[in-house]
Amino acid sequence: MKYFRNIIVGGWSLVLGYSVTIPEIFKPIITVQYPRQKLEMDVGYRGHIELVRLPGEDGHFCLACGTCERACPSKVIKIQGVKPKAGANKAGVMYLIDFSRCSLCGICVDVCPVDALRHSMAYDLAFYSRWDNVIDLVARFKEQQEQERS
Amino acid sequence: MSPVSDPGFLLYFLTQATEREPGFWNWAFYWFSQEVVVVVVGLLLIIGFVTINAIGLIYAELKIAGHIQRRPAMMEVGWHGFLQPVMDAVKLLVKELTTPTAVNRPLFVVAPVIVFLPVLIAFIVIPFSERLIVRDLNLGLLLIFAFSALNVIGILIGGWASNNKYSLLGALRSVSQNVAYEIPILLSVMSVVIMTNTLRMTELVAAQEKVWFVLVQPVAAILYFIAATAETNRLPFDIPEAEGELVAGFHSEYSGMRFALFFLAEYSNMFIVAAVFATLFLGGWHGPILPGPIWFLLKVYVLVFLVIVARWTFPRLRFDQLMTLAWKVLIPFALANLLVTALVIKLIR
Ligand code: SF4
Ligand code: SF4
Numbered sequence: 001m002k003y004f005r006n007i008i009v010g011g012w013s014l015v016l017g018y019s020v021t022i023p024e025i026f027k028p029i030i031t032v033q034y035p036r037q038k039l040e041m042d043v044g045y046r047g048h049i050e051l052v053r054l055p056g057e058d059g060h061f062c063l064a065c066g067t068c069e070r071a072c073p074s075k076v077i078k079i080q081g082v083k084p085k086a087g088a089n090k091a092g093v094m095y096l097i098d099f100s101r102c103s104l105c106g107i108c109v110d111v112c113p114v115d116a117l118r119h120s121m122a123y124d125l126a127f128y129s130r131w132d133n134v135i136d137l138v139a140r141f142k143e144q145q146e147q148e149r150s
Numbered sequence: 151m152s153p154v155s156d157p158g159f160l161l162y163f164l165t166q167a168t169e170r171e172p173g174f175w176n177w178a179f180y181w182f183s184q185e186v187v188v189v190v191v192g193l194l195l196i197i198g199f200v201t202i203n204a205i206g207l208i209y210a211e212l213k214i215a216g217h218i219q220r221r222p223a224m225m226e227v228g229w230h231g232f233l234q235p236v237m238d239a240v241k242l243l244v245k246e247l248t249t250p251t252a253v254n255r256p257l258f259v260v261a262p263v264i265v266f267l268p269v270l271i272a273f274i275v276i277p278f279s280e281r282l283i284v285r286d287l288n289l290g291l292l293l294i295f296a297f298s299a300l301n302v303i304g305i306l307i308g309g310w311a312s313n314n315k316y317s318l319l320g321a322l323r324s325v326s327q328n329v330a331y332e333i334p335i336l337l338s339v340m341s342v343v344i345m346t347n348t349l350r351m352t353e354l355v356a357a358q359e360k361v362w363f364v365l366v367q368p369v370a371a372i373l374y375f376i377a378a379t380a381e382t383n384r385l386p387f388d389i390p391e392a393e394g395e396l397v398a399g400f401h402s403e404y405s406g407m408r409f410a411l412f413f414l415a416e417y418s419n420m421f422i423v424a425a426v427f428a429t430l431f432l433g434g435w436h437g438p439i440l441p442g443p444i445w446f447l448l449k450v451y452v453l454v455f456l457v458i459v460a461r462w463t464f465p466r467l468r469f470d471q472l473m474t475l476a477w478k479v480l481i482p483f484a485l486a487n488l489l490v491t492a493l494v495i496k497l498i499r
Contacts, residue, residue, distance in 0.1 A: 017460075017464055020463070021218050021462060022459060024217070024219075024220065025217040025218055026217075027220060029217070029220055029222050030221075031220065031221040031222065033222070033225055
């Protein structure tokens, strides 16, 4: 009896298997041809950090307070700030992160007192040398601003 | 010098023969046109068809695999990547033929040919339509099965000559698998043959003018389909070349054109198995409106499609499961089916 039951169950499983895969062939494709087509990243995506850019605002908000530098568990942030003139707030002029060791934990984004940081949408990062992983966020910020203007 | 090897004597003999028999040249021309032309043209057509069929099936296989996984598969070379298999073939053609030093060279070289030649021979008797058949032999069906059985000898030789434990294990598995599955195939085919009383492919098809044998012999059809998939060594039955366990089984050591021959043989075997199924059970070229060859190819490729989809649907069997399936399920059922068929035939006649 068990013998026949096995055969019937096994045979039915063949039909079930086909009924799963054959309809799948005619469903639309859900992947993209990567180098030619790229997906827009979702807002929840966590890329490496970048300085917040707001429309209408010229410049970033980083005060070079060093909170993120101290909070970063991987110790990948290095900030240099200057005071433009006496009595004014300090402003970050160099903000380096070593992306190769960043764990994308987001602690730096959370601790920033002026919300100057956010995660970027960059996802296809690849470099020839490990030193290329060191990104200057201020330089990157200025570059993007130039691009937007032109 | 014996008279036969003396050219002068041969010439004398020929002139004598032509003088005495004025129809000699007519006969020679007739013989030439009947035999040589048919053989040469048939062989060229078969080789062309085998190549195009294999290239098309590789393309279909990769595309179907892609679409089952909801991805477009290859898209780069040619429109929707349809030149990709052609380029693969070119790559295999121009690649260096590496021969490992430890192999048994003559056997190693001859194995792919032994695997591939039976495929060409089987195509001789496949009836694409009533008249589109190279040779309508009266033992056509037997010829196909006799020569497909040679396939396994080629695999064994290849595995043995490679002098590699994985190849040898793959070859041994292949032999036991093929021996086991040859039986249900032949038994299920037998139950059709005792109904039609012929082994001639065209007569087998002609016997299904009114009703296809898949309706008369459903059990034999299912058994044949399962066993024949196993016979082509394709997933879910690709135990001889299970890449997870045996690298690539019997063809681990092969490269370039020798590997391509194994590949061609596999895809052509798929076609042959499906063609035999269409001939025996699906009424061959019979069908409304469309011409015969198109119906035949349509049926064959629907079956091939099912075999390809099976590869991306079912997981590979374990070896003991494979043997259990053959000896405990397929063979008893095939025997019982044959017995019932024989009894019914005896009672009706
Ligand atoms: S995301 Fe985490 S690891 Fe990366 S820089 Fe910010 S705090 Fe450091
Ligand atoms: S990014 Fe925020 S936390 Fe880090 S130095 Fe600038 S202001 Fe301070």
